[in-house]
Amino acid sequence: MRYLPLTQLDREAMLGVIGAPDIDALFADVPAAARLAKPIAGLPMHCPEMQVERELAVMAGKNLTAGTVPFFVGGGAYKHHVPATVDHIIQRGEFLTAYTPYQPEIAQGTLQVLFEFQTQVARLLGMDVANASMYDGSTAMTEAVFMARRVTRRAKAVVSAGVHPHYVAVLNTLTRFTDDEIITATPDLTPGKPGDDLDALIAGIDAQTSCVVVQNPNIFGHVADLTPLADACHKAGALLIVVVTEVISLGAIKSPGEMGADIVVGEGQSIGNGLNFGGPYLGLFAAREKHVRQMPGRLCGETVDADGKRGFVLTLSTREQHIRREKATSNICTNSGLCALAFSVHLTLLGEIGLRKLAALNHARAVQLAERLGRIPGVELVTTQFFNEFALKLPTEARPVIRKLADRGILGGISLGRLYPGVHALENGLIIAVTETATDADFDALEDALDEVLA
Amino acid sequence: MRYLPLTQLDREAMLGVIGAPDIDALFADVPAAARLAKPIAGLPMHCPEMQVERELAVMAGKNLTAGTVPFFVGGGAYKHHVPATVDHIIQRGEFLTAYTPYQPEIAQGTLQVLFEFQTQVARLLGMDVANASMYDGSTAMTEAVFMARRVTRRAKAVVSAGVHPHYVAVLNTLTRFTDDEIITATPDLTPGKPGDDLDALIAGIDAQTSCVVVQNPNIFGHVADLTPLADACHKAGALLIVVVTEVISLGAIKSPGEMGADIVVGEGQSIGNGLNFGGPYLGLFAAREKHVRQMPGRLCGETVDADGKRGFVLTLSTREQHIRREKATSNICTNSGLCALAFSVHLTLLGEIGLRKLAALNHARAVQLAERLGRIPGVELVTTQFFNEFALKLPTEARPVIRKLADRGILGGISLGRLYPGVHALENGLIIAVTETATDADFDALEDALDEVLA
């Protein structure tokens, strides 16, 4: 078997050194009742590389690949062009096959990358400090709510209706058995102001509120000025948590930090990472410096070595499970290191100029498509201020429309019926994301098909 | 432009250091008549990565890819499965982006690989020494004929009719303006002994003969014992040059070295390298130790460093153009280093056991298919002793048959009409290669289609 270096001769020699008669002797502790005498039944035996490749390629071939069709799906995961350089770098064995950098003298590569990543994330989100990554945006948001509780010692979190419903679901799951109080709401499709009502949110803040959680752009793509909300939170001693699911937007719109957020979490997939059917993705987590000791996850910090040379180490680990155990700020251990590297490489390639241009391009293309689709009879453009994603209200239920578009080889967005099953008021809604990868021909195809399907 | 690090500010600062008013000043030596004032017309301007990818993917999409169809084409280039590890290793920047190892202290990676490659090649071909690669099999063969002339000081080369016609064409081209005498012949399709007649070759050797050039397996896949031919050459003071275009065969059949060859050249593509529409490929070149100073190409040798540690260097460079100039053994400079690395990695993965099993598999599968196809009415199996490739004689001209198979999505081999245009005696011939990549379903498809096309 190609992954196993021991030869039969090696095995015998080694058993000799050990003084064991056979391999079974090494498994003597296993209760006799549970010992398996031979390979587990019902599974295939070992298989040549060529054949594994063939079988998996068949499965892969059954999926409709985003890059091969007009593609407008977003909703927390975005198709952006990732330069070939990124994939080359993350396949360097020294990055790919390293563990968490527990031995910093031979892990300066990973550590410096993390330090740079933390700095890039903090700057992008407009915050002081960022950690070395979380699993994804949704789990990062839940951790943020828990952190707000530790900071404020209050248990009530007010969650905007504009937050991705799956993120809210994750938060609900994780607080099911705690005494956290989670206030949620269902969004509406009010044209011009879809998703949430910041004034209502402000009105809902009270002395028990630990935090308000708001997404920007929200699930319907709407962008808002969160400054008044931040002020209201701070006045009440609560924290403002801002969720960003499309980080490219931060090349165009004001950062949560600039609007007064106390904690910013995000899904970093858009930069450097592919769609991957939902994972692995990259949870971003940033906060104000004063709260750093309440943050979850790993942090990389600067220091010096015995010769006085600058170097980097994992730090503040007294927050973490391997030191603090049941008193840790989170149970997270393995995070999304390699996705963070991909993010960092892509963002380094982009730089300030590239990110801004990419964001401008996404926005301009989205505006173009929104205006075209808004002109289809019966279709209403619900989101009027947005970055690269917007909601439409169709004259009919959207879920079957999406299916009919798929039959025509077009991945035309996400029906709100999928995201909010059973919420009738939303079922005609459709959200459409437009990135730099969509061509004019893709626009034509979508417009024509929608025209046809709705006719 | 993404590949250019200088910013406009850098450029200005640097011109300042140089003391040049502008960039044009640096091109002052260019005659005014030849100066271009602006980018060359008729070519596109710079282009985003995403778009380059899209355009090239469209071109790639117009080709019928071997891996997606029943595939039986050989004739000097073979489709074998290359493990993913190989491609990973050759993309390591330290291998990919290094130059020829002129500074051995920081090129031990490349040099040790070359030393190992030379050893692997020498052993595989059954020879004493191998060089660090040539462009491809055809140019290696030409160099071998020139080397034989240097060794024997004779100018007549007798080339077997069983040698790949393109290789013969290359030799003819390169000797067009020299006083070498090249004796060639057209092969025939004699069942059981197709391609060449070793007895006739032996009869053709005389005191002017510098070398006999023979291919094994020959262009029609026929394998032969070359020992009598070697003996005849040596008796006459000539060298035997053996060409191998399918090196996997050496895991199953006796090596040219064992049969008495003096120089062995080959196309190494089969191991570690893809089809690539014909290039880059890997010329192999091996000889007896006593002739090493007449060999073309680079050689890597063992030595020690100032501390007495073993290390490797390019050696015997007094044979080469950069030292010996017009008296060099060859004009070759850049060779096929990275293809040699790929070969070496793949052969290391295979090892003795793997190579033998792979060869046995190729052979067994070829035998299976040959016997199946030989039973199709009107089809005659011309090659009866072979490795993984054999010739068939069809009841009709083969070239249109191949085209009709292609229309059915089957790449069914090579018509002799393509290889020997205008040779009517061969036009019903078809050569078929079978490797480990062909499935039973592929066999069925070919048999059925051939049945149908010939019906």
Add this chain to the structure above:
Amino acid sequence: MTTQMNNTGRVTRIPGTGAVSETFTGNRALMLEEPLLFERGSLDNCGVDLPEVPLVQDRLAGLARAEAIGLPGLSEPETVRHYTRLSRQNYGIDLGIFPLGSCTMKHNPRLNEKMARLPGFADIHPLQPQSTVQGALQLIDKLAEWLMKLTGMPAVAMSPKAGAHGELCGMLAIRAALEARGDARSVVLVPESAHGTNPATAAFCGYAVENIPANARGRVDIDALKARLGPDVAAVMITNPNTCGLFEPDLIDICAAVHAAGGFVYCDGANFNAIVGRVRPGDLGVDAMHINLHKTFSTPHGGGGPGSGPVVFSEALAPFAPLPFVRKTRDGFELVEEMQARASKDHDRSFGRMVAFHGQMGMFVRALSYMMSHGADGLRQVAEDAVLNANYILASLKDVFTAPFADSGPCMHEALFSDDFLHGTGLTTLDFAKAMIDEGFHPMTMYFPLVVHGAMLVEPTETESKYSLDQLIGAMRSIAERMLADPDAWRTSPHLAPRRRLDETAAARKPVLSYRDTSEAA
């Protein structure tokens, strides 16, 4: 953005450090220094080309980002170089043995990387219509089947994103099951030797954590455990093989006792590599167990992730497993989400969603590619070779090193030593680890598990050759002998790595967690 050079090209300090060095650049031939991106890049450099932006009336509602973000860019060549140079300051499995105990750092086949990059897996969106992702759903289903068969468990949750997330999944299911029977319990028992994620997870689910003691053989003290069981104990979390590298021989009895007391057994499956194909945890009676695909099933660690931590469940817990999950239908596969689950009698008690989408697809592809490659026979051989390798190390070192549990028989996949053999030298496990770095090895896990003084936990995995083990053993013996002969020479290793020992205390005292431009000061 800072300038390392004055205008005659003379260095003022070594780029990226404050220190002096024997070379002008600070480089040592192929060991290259690399400044921070923020010292190298500039706000006006860029490594991408993009299409022109069409002119439109923006719809940003006056929220355009006006201030500089502070993101330096590098051209593509500089980017490749920056990261390549950095990578060379790292150690990885590709370079040599990485015997971090409890981490199962095995070979990462490149076939898996290639498969995960097939556009049909890598370039599909989690919210595409299900009819367009049937192959992806099929792959998840197939992997789930492998996991259930290998563990002998009837259900599996695929969405957890790592081991700790799997623990959370398992403990949430336990909690949901207990609440469903109206039996709120408050305590989770965890052995002292457990990984930190176990108590942290239990606490995250709102449980009080109590320690279970170990016996002299390094296993759970079953009598003490039984004595503690009672109506307040929700679950026992046990690692098997445990973090001392030992099989828990009483696990069947323990599970029976816990069940009899109305509790559940959560098994930390991080060490499944030792027993895959030789023992099915389901046959031992556990209720839930996570599997680190990034350990046992060879998906790469990536310098800290991403991982994937599917959880297998017993019949008792299966109804509480999270959403969404993949189910076979008559003519394909479907993703069961909130609505369908709530409407179904089998899944209406699911504790809900744990992640935004459906788990770590990229890791699933890699793991399945690995499983198919090994097959049932190969995976069994994996466990055998992993255990053989660890015992070979144990047997080869126990005369020099202190091996606290070696008398109790063979170990499983890792060999545990303590630094008692260094007693009197003033040297500790840390010094030993740093000495290994100079020898070209990644050190073993240090100071874990906590139950052993100065623990050195050595896990070779099955993908190490005898040659590699002999190198490690030889070097470890040699270091030990040299340390005992002349302790003072060893207090300051490593000497040959890109950095000497780093001051972790200083880093934590005044944390510098992101770059601040000090070019004005320089």
Add this chain to the structure above:
Amino acid sequence: MTTQMNNTGRVTRIPGTGAVSETFTGNRALMLEEPLLFERGSLDNCGVDLPEVPLVQDRLAGLARAEAIGLPGLSEPETVRHYTRLSRQNYGIDLGIFPLGSCTMKHNPRLNEKMARLPGFADIHPLQPQSTVQGALQLIDKLAEWLMKLTGMPAVAMSPKAGAHGELCGMLAIRAALEARGDARSVVLVPESAHGTNPATAAFCGYAVENIPANARGRVDIDALKARLGPDVAAVMITNPNTCGLFEPDLIDICAAVHAAGGFVYCDGANFNAIVGRVRPGDLGVDAMHINLHKTFSTPHGGGGPGSGPVVFSEALAPFAPLPFVRKTRDGFELVEEMQARASKDHDRSFGRMVAFHGQMGMFVRALSYMMSHGADGLRQVAEDAVLNANYILASLKDVFTAPFADSGPCMHEALFSDDFLHGTGLTTLDFAKAMIDEGFHPMTMYFPLVVHGAMLVEPTETESKYSLDQLIGAMRSIAERMLADPDAWRTSPHLAPRRRLDETAAARKPVLSYRDTSEAA
């Protein structure tokens, strides 16, 4: 196959070397030693799995290979490690500047690698029916068009496999053209400063080679050249920009003179990077020129190849260009091979086939990907930045280093120095180069061109940043100053590389060119 360890795990010698070292393993942290495959692998190990071999009656005619071949195998993990460790003993562009003059070691975009691996290019056979490879033929045609437009030449041969092979192609065409007009000539003139492949190629084509002298400004002495022209001179081979990094300002006149004398001008285009987009060689009057795609057009050097050396031709030589070539047809593309060519009046004089198939497709894809990325505007900027970078180095070093032609004005893409400034120290260019290694740089080209004593030829290329150049300049100045201050300290560099200076004389005296098993002796 040899054993490094005795049975107590003690090393007897450092793996792969005969020397003693401060570490047990011979490793120095991340600088790892690696024995030869033949010392590591075994004949019974293997890193592939293959399907079972069906039982058939063999058809090998009794020629089965009976003896052991002697090819050790390694499992996949060991293979990855063997080559990864070896790779780390190499320097490459990805690590830092690689200023080898005449070699144009520029950044190799990874996009090109990705494109070359598209199955539609990488997995097609050269002898597939032409209807099944239309995209491949189109790509070759497109690349050919770029090359013709960039050079201003009306024809191009795509099949040559490297620069030297291109030279052969060009010289064969010249010879064919001369023979076609019945004008056998015997001499080819080559400047002394020419690359070794020029005289070697001319000799390969059966010509006698004579040197052309250079003038004091480092250019061809046009008067001497003109004086030598005559009916025996078949061709002049000129490199432009030349190997001193200088543009040949008289090239138009030279071409005219050669043509007037009935000869042809072959231009060595290895240095085309300096002028691409700024000058079209066709406008200068040359008859043939090869283009190293692996220099100017960024295909990677791969530690010594593969390359690709297409040759552009003037009208006069076009009919003699080699076969096969790609031609547009009404509805697609066709490959013109022997039969069609001989039947056509335009191509019946082709000198024939140079390679088995159609050239370096893999390199064509990479080069076209690069050209499309840069576009006509970007390629012009390439030349400008390459020249700017070289002049910046020249200007920054000429006060310390001897720059023989600096007085004659700016250089093109490379800066040439001699080691005269080291006169009296006993140190030479070689010592300087080895000192650069310790500083973390690949040295410049040494002792070429031959016309300058102790030549140091520095070609930065346009893909170096100012930061990178400043590092190089700073280090070179620092080395020079330290050498002049204390020469004796510099005779034995490098000290920090994987190996110290290697004994090349010993290697050549008694060549060891392949591994011989000495384990019995050990």
